[in-house]
Amino acid sequence: MWQTRLPLLSAASITAVAFISGNSFFYSSKNKVKGLTTAAALWGNCLLGLAVGSGFYTAAAAGFTAVFLCLSILPSIEAYLKEHSRHFEIQLELKNKESLSAFVTTVRKLGLRVDDIEANPAYMGSGLSVFSVAFTIQSGELKQCRRAGDFIEALKTLDYVSYLEEI
Secondary structure, rough: OHHHHHHHHHHHHHHHHHHHOOOOOEOOOOOOOEEHHHHHHHHHHHHHHHHOOOHHHHHHHHHHHHHHHHHHHHHHHHHHHOEEEEEEEEEEEEOOOOOHHHHHHHHOOHHHOEEEEEEOHOOOOOOEEEEEEEEEEHHHHHHHHHHHHHHHHHHHHHOEEEEEEOO
């Protein structure tokens, strides 16, 4: 009797996890997708539970090891690559729209190339001047002595910047 209900239980589990994981990620106003790791971890744990429930203990142990390694090692690799990247993006709020040209001039003097400036649509019509800005550190020498975090801290001190954070 239990064997005949196993496909039904599996289908119900997969449907439930699809519903929950589908609601766990979203597209934020800062042009960033959030929650994908949570959704992937939910799917991985669902599959591990189905493997254990079906009696595939070796496959479940191998799957657990793979999920554990991915969730523990990959974030540190991502942080390392992000820290050593020549490209970074910020969320920028200026005190007024006229300050944008002064901001771009200052950034170019720092040795950064402005790749893209996009007005944030979530703040359109609100009176706030909010932009998503993408930069590339141009010279190799500049990249060796300064990190993206150093540039971000320097830009936060400008008089016409209300708020600034890395995306």
